[in-house]
Amino acid sequence: MADWTLWLEATGALAGAGGLGYAKARAPRVYWSLVGMPVTWGRFTLSYRSTMDVCGLTVQPSGLRAFMTRNVARREVQPVPPKIRRVRGTSTGLRVTLRLPAGLEPHDVIATSERLRHAWGVHSVTVTETKPGYVELRMTGYDVLRRVRMPRKARPHDLIVPVALREDGTAWERDYRAAPMALTLGANHSGKSMYQRNLIKGLAQLPVALVGIDCKRGVEQTAYAPRLSALATTPDDAASLLAVLVAEMEDRFDLLKRHGVSEVWELPAAERPVPVVVLVDEVAELILISSKKDEERRERIVTGLIRLAQMARAVGIHLEICGQRFGSDLGKGATMLRAQLTGRVVHRVNDKQTAEMGLADVAPDSVAVASLIPMERPGTAVVADASGGWSKIRTPETSREEVAAVCRAHAHLVPDLPALEPFRPFVPAQEVPAAGPSLVKPRPVTD
Numbered sequence: 374m375a376d377w378t379l380w381l382e383a384t385g386a387l388a389g390a391g392g393l394g395y396a397k398a399r400a401p402r403v404y405w406s407l408v409g410m411p412v413t414w415g416r417f418t419l420s421y422r423s424t425m426d427v428c429g430l431t432v433q434p435s436g437l438r439a440f441m442t443r444n445v446a447r448r449e450v451q452p453v454p455p456k457i458r459r460v461r462g463t464s465t466g467l468r469v470t471l472r473l474p475a476g477l478e479p480h481d482v483i484a485t486s487e488r489l490r491h492a493w494g495v496h497s498v499t500v501t502e503t504k505p506g507y508v509e510l511r512m513t514g515y516d517v518l519r520r521v522r523m524p525r526k527a528r529p530h531d532l533i534v535p536v537a538l539r540e541d542g543t544a545w546e547r548d549y550r551a552a553p554m555a556l557t558l559g560a561n562h563s564g565k566s567m568y569q570r571n572l573i574k575g576l577a578q579l580p581v582a583l584v585g586i587d588c589k590r591g592v593e594q595t596a597y598a599p600r601l602s603a604l605a606t607t608p609d610d611a612a613s614l615l616a617v618l619v620a621e622m623e624d625r626f627d628l629l630k631r632h633g634v635s636e637v638w639e640l641p642a643a644e645r646p647v648p649v650v651v652l653v654d655e656v657a658e659l660i661l662i663s664s665k666k667d668e669e670r671r672e673r674i675v676t677g678l679i680r681l682a683q684m685a686r687a688v689g690i691h692l693e694i695c696g697q698r699f700g701s702d703l704g705k706g707a708t709m710l711r712a713q714l715t716g717r718v719v720h721r722v723n724d725k726q727t728a729e730m731g732l733a734d735v736a737p738d739s740v741a742v743a744s745l746i747p748m749e750r751p752g753t754a755v756v757a758d759a760s761g762g763w764s765k766i767r768t769p770e771t772s773r774e775e776v777a778a779v780c781r782a783h784a785h786l787v788p789d790l791p792a793l794e795p796f797r798p799f800v801p802a803q804e805v806p807a808a809g810p811s812l813v814k815p816r817p818v819t820d
């Protein structure tokens with residue numbers, strides 16, 4: 374009997390250890406919730422004061438406090454660390470809110486984040502200032518960018534689309550009100566189209582008009598045709614489409630003038646024209662020319678894009694441009710256009726100059742990070758916001774079929790924009806499986 378129980382216990386323990394090992398590798402969220410979080414929480418609680426002390430994140434207490442400690446509590450006066458205001462476990466890590474004592478600033482904590490990460494044995498520690506005097510330490514228990522899963526609560530709303538996951542486990546959202554125009558750069562096969570695919574998946578569910586310009590003959594965007602209000606797959610079509618969009622922008626400005634307002638968001642909802650997002654998959658195909666005769670078309674395209682980039686925000690027209698490079702080598706007007714594109718996303722690049730094209734003028738510290746994105750992590754990128762901050766993100770792997778299905782399911786959201794009607798892509802009616810050849814082999818009739 375005793376042998377049996379021993380045997381059962383041993384196999385149970387082995388199975389448990391094996392299960393945990395498997396969970397650690399294959400289901401890190403589960404492992405984190407069952408094992409990682411309790412261990413890290415305990416380690417954090419027990420070693421908080423000493424860790425803060427050795428990391429130089431303590432200050433001498435105020436005179437009154439020191440006096441009270443010495444004379445009332447009759448204890449030795451010790452330096453004080455930031456007060457813990459809240460500790461919260463998430464499916465990817467721990468969030469700790471700290472109240473900074475006088476004498477410490479968020480940069481002091483940011484500077485030690487690498488030391489804190491090692492002290493508490495977590496994958497990463499990111500520090501963000503939540504309000505003056507408070508910082509949040511966002512720890513992740515495992516590499517959340519290895520296999521990206523978006524937080525369940527991340528849903529597209531207003532003009533905000535969650536597109537990727539940040540290193541700290543939070544969703545990174547593309548906010549069209551905050552950054553109306555954006556540029557996405559990256560080398561071949563770095564994940565630009567995947568980024569745009571995720572963006573289209575989110576935008577398709579919102580009441581916006583989607584306009585595609587995909588001069589690689591539409592190989593990427595044709596699949597999303599049911600939800601597109603317009604699609605241009607050649608530079609000639611793109612030039613005409615941009616002219617129509619510029620005309621639409623001018624009409625919308627007339628509308629604003631009639632109502633005496635300066636942007637569409639101030640109009641009453643019933644009068645407000647629907648926002649338009651123009652997605653350009655490879656900008657070089659539009660701007661680079663091979664012969665002199667295309668020069669006039671290039672001029673029209675660049676002028677149209679610059680005019681839209683400069684003014685269209687107020688009338689709810691947004692540009693989302695992808696490219697491998699975006700510098701003066703694209704010719705006249707390229708850098709001027711780039712300067713108007715506030716949002717910047719830089720995927721893996723082959724040279725530092727490309728990273729600089731995207732990030733040097735908005736978040737110079739992040740150039741080195743973008744240059745180090747490894748090849749085996751496609752979809753990883755550095756995003757900069759106009760305030761000089763930046764984050765490392767990775768898009769979830771999403772198939773074209775999945776996004777095409779979302780586009781089909783939301784085809785009824787294609788708004789009524791008569792000006793774009795001539796560019797509306799052809800959508801074949803739902804294919805009904807045709808009666809194929811019979812699988813029953815005819816048998817010769819023999820007598």
Ligand SMILES: Nc1ncnc2c1ncn2[C@@H]1O[C@H](COP(=O)(O)OP(=O)(O)OP(=O)(O)O)[C@@H](O)[C@H]1O
Nearest residue numbers: 559560561562563564565566567751752768769770
């Ligand atoms: N987030 C991701 N996770 C996993 N795989 C990804 C991710 N993003 C992209 N990939 C893979 O990387 C490859 C290249 O992606 P994508 O086509 O988006 O690159 P690209 O930058 O648009 O390339 P190109 O410049 O050739 O158009 C694809 O096979 C895709 O499946």
Ligand SMILES: [Mg+2]
Nearest residue numbers: 565566567593
């Ligand atoms: Mg691509």
